[in-house]
Amino acid sequence: MIGQQLSGARAWVIGCGLLGLVLGAALGELAVRQQHHEEAATLAASYIARADQVHDEVVKVLAQTNAFAAPACSDEDIAYMRGMVIRSQFIKSVARLDGEQLLCGATLGRLSKPVALAPPNMITPGGMRVNFNANVAGVPDVQAMVVAHGRASVIVSRLSYTSLVDPRLDYAIVVDVAGKREHFISNDPEMDIDAIPLISSDTLTLKDRRYEVSCSKRYPGCIVATLASPPAVSESPVLQGFAALGLLTGMGGGLGISLCIGWLRSLRRRLRRALHNGDLTLVYQPIVRLADRHLVGVEALLRWKDESGKPVNPEVFIAIAEQAGFINEVTRFVVRRTLAELALQAKARPGFRITINISVQDLTNPGFLPFVAAQLKQRGLPADSLGFEVTERSTAEHEPLARGIQKLRDAGHSVYLDDFGTEYSSLSYLADLSIDAIKLDRVFTMHLDEDSNSASIAPQIVAMAKGLGLGLVVEGIEEERQAAYFLKLDPTAYGQGWLFGTPVPADRLFER
Numbered sequence: 001m002i003g004q005q006l007s008g009a010r011a012w013v014i015g016c017g018l019l020g021l022v023l024g025a026a027l028g029e030l031a032v033r034q035q036h037h038e039e040a041a042t043l044a045a046s047y048i049a050r051a052d053q054v055h056d057e058v059v060k061v062l063a064q065t066n067a068f069a070a071p072a073c074s075d076e077d078i079a080y081m082r083g084m085v086i087r088s089q090f091i092k093s094v095a096r097l098d099g100e101q102l103l104c105g106a107t108l109g110r111l112s113k114p115v116a117l118a119p120p121n122m123i124t125p126g127g128m129r130v131n132f133n134a135n136v137a138g139v140p141d142v143q144a145m146v147v148a149h150g151r152a153s154v155i156v157s158r159l160s161y162t163s164l165v166d167p168r169l170d171y172a173i174v175v176d177v178a179g180k181r182e183h184f185i186s187n188d189p190e191m192d193i194d195a196i197p198l199i200s201s202d203t204l205t206l207k208d209r210r211y212e213v214s215c216s217k218r219y220p221g222c223i224v225a226t227l228a229s230p231p232a233v234s235e236s237p238v239l240q241g242f243a244a245l246g247l248l249t250g251m252g253g254g255l256g257i258s259l260c261i262g263w264l265r266s267l268r269r270r271l272r273r274a275l276h277n278g279d280l281t282l283v284y285q286p287i288v289r290l291a292d293r294h295l296v297g298v299e300a301l302l303r304w305k306d307e308s309g310k311p312v313n314p315e316v317f318i319a320i321a322e323q324a325g326f327i328n329e330v331t332r333f334v335v336r337r338t339l340a341e342l343a344l345q346a347k348a349r350p351g352f353r354i355t356i357n358i359s360v361q362d363l364t365n366p367g368f369l370p371f372v373a374a375q376l377k378q379r380g381l382p383a384d385s386l387g388f389e390v391t392e393r394s395t396a397e398h399e400p401l402a403r404g405i406q407k408l409r410d411a412g413h414s415v416y417l418d419d420f421g422t423e424y425s426s427l428s429y430l431a432d433l434s435i436d437a438i439k440l441d442r443v444f445t446m447h448l449d450e451d452s453n454s455a456s457i458a459p460q461i462v463a464m465a466k467g468l469g470l471g472l473v474v475e476g477i478e479e480e481r482q483a484a485y486f487l488k489l490d491p492t493a494y495g496q497g498w499l500f501g502t503p504v505p506a507d508r509l510f511e512r
């Protein structure tokens with residue numbers, strides 16, 4: 001037995017541990033991939049920040065050179081342009097133009113013959129003429145970005161852009177002016193720039209690679225980048241950490257489940273033993289007519305103390321008996337013991353009714369009604385001295401519940417719909433169920449003063465019950481004002497709760 005339990009626990013621990021490992025690894029992979037994307041996005045954003053700096057410098061130098069008033073290509077003019085270059089961070093040369101003809105420059109000096117500028121790749125809305133890969137006049141085999149505006153042009157070092165691009169990135173810098181898209185710089189010749197929507201902070205997947213797009217706010221240019229060769233996901237410490245955490249959490253969870261199952265199994269075994277030995281007891285709670293507080297009956301409530309003398313919550317052990325399939329035996333015990341303890345008192349009080357909680361499984365058990373009839377006969381009590389409280393716990397139970405209730409009524413018993421107003425017991429079912437009364441759940445009594453749904457619904461339920469000719473038992477009455485409230489709503493209502501008496505053993509029931 002112990003060996004079986006241990007191997008069961010081991011199976012839970014291993015099974016849940018493996019599940020945790022797989023889930024942890026999957027989560028870890030997601031986290032690692034996200035980390036890669038964030039890294040690419042950060043690099044791309046810092047790149048755009050650099051491109052903006054270059055842009056600002058170009059605009060400033062062109063504006064100042066255009067505004068310089070000395071005669072074009074005079075010594076003063078050339079000295080001014082040289083000063084510009086020296087003070088600039090990204091600009092390699094500044095030149096003076098006449099239309100599209102280059103006349104002189106900071107690095108070139110004065111040309112003996114004007115040189116024509118290569119036609120621009122694009123003209124910006126501000127009128128700047130940009131050539132991304134122009135030959136540099138006077139310097140063979142060197143290409144650079146040339147930007148011309150008015151009477152001035154500048155040469156921008158490609159290094160200004162490329163030096164900042166992290167070698168871990170595959171990227172393309174794309175400029176879009178008036179719908180014309182230009183591939184400015186790229187180290188990824190495979191990238192199809194026309195397929196890329198140039199919207200900042202967007203991400204897109206091309207050929208199974210996820211790209212980050214970061215755009216400048218100053219000019220219509222973006223960088224589209226992805227990590228060139230992200231470190232292998234499986235080797236990432238993040239993934240390994242997640243997987244280990246998943247494994248440990250899974251194993252812990254598995255151990256918890258196995259302990260819980262073990263506890264429930266042991267509780268089930270002990271409950272069976274207690275039932276078999278007759279170690280369960282019953283207490284009875286008064287039900288009174290609210291108008292005159294006359295005791296009209298009692299509800300039988302089962303109690304169980306485990307071996308250590310600790311009471312086990314009835315909601316727990318009743319649920320265990322229902323799930324384990326021996327609630328019928330429990331209910332029969334309750335019927336037998338209740339009648340044994342209260343038959344004499346019930347006989348002495350005409351109209352006195354004992355109510356017992358039953359489950360749907362009791363209603364569908366063909367032996368239940370004959371058993372109850374035999375017990376009542378043995379005690380010399382009429383059928384209407386025993387009532388039954390039923391609770392609808394799922395919509396699937398509705399049909400068998402309705403049939404079972406009808407059979408109880410046909411046999412002469414009263415039937416109460418318990419815990420009314422909670423979960424599945426709703427007004428829409430009332431008309432279908434052949435019941436005598438509803439027992440209004442104690443949530444309605446508890447929240448009477450509060451501005452809550454239950455406070456506003458209670459009067460409607462009471463009115464509906466009255467309209468259907470059903471009796472009303474209000475549960476959980478602990479204070480006079482609660483009794484007065486419901487009495488006003490329904491002068492024929494009954495009440496149950498600590499105000500009228502807590503559940504007590506049979507020998508203390510009629511002491512008061």
Ligand SMILES: Nc1nc2c(ncn2[C@@H]2O[C@H](COP(=O)(O)O[C@H]3[C@@H](O)[C@H](n4cnc5c(=O)[nH]c(N)nc54)O[C@@H]3COP(=O)(O)O)[C@@H](O)[C@H]2O)c(=O)[nH]1
Nearest residue numbers: 301302314315318334357358359418419476477478497498
């Ligand atoms: N199938 C069976 N179910 C049973 C049986 N015995 C009990 N039960 C069900 O267990 C649930 C919990 O019952 P219990 O802890 O006994 O609580 C009952 C009362 O003690 C409590 N109550 C009564 N008055 C007050 C009050 O004024 N205030 C307050 N806080 N609690 C109060 O309410 C419970 C009775 O509820 P109900 O049955 O809904 O009328 C419970 O669902 C029992 O049905 C059994 O033999 N068989």
